Amino acid sequence: MPPTPGLEAFYRRSGFEIQQPGEPIDLWRIYGIQVKAVPGGEERIFHRGRLPG
Known part of the structure; x- marks a missing residue:
C-alpha cells in the first residue's frame, strides 16, 4: 500500500502484520x-x- 494516514493503524487492529517500506x-x-x-x-x-478453523 502507498503511505496513507491512518491505514496502518486500521489494518493492525484487524490482525494484519505490516512490513517496513520496501x-x-x-x-x-x-x-x-x-x-x-x-x-x-x-x-x-x-x-x-x-x-x-
Whole structure:
C-alpha cells in the first residue's frame, strides 16, 4: 500500500502484520518455491495468516 494516514493503524487492529517500506515477504509457505514479493519505493505489504478453523 502507498503511505496513507491512518491505514496502518486500521489494518493492525484487524490482525494484519505490516512490513517496513520496501521490505519483501517470502512466499515459500504459500507456494512451496523460493519467491519473494517486493513492494516498490515507499510501499508496504500488509498480510495476515489464516484464521483458525
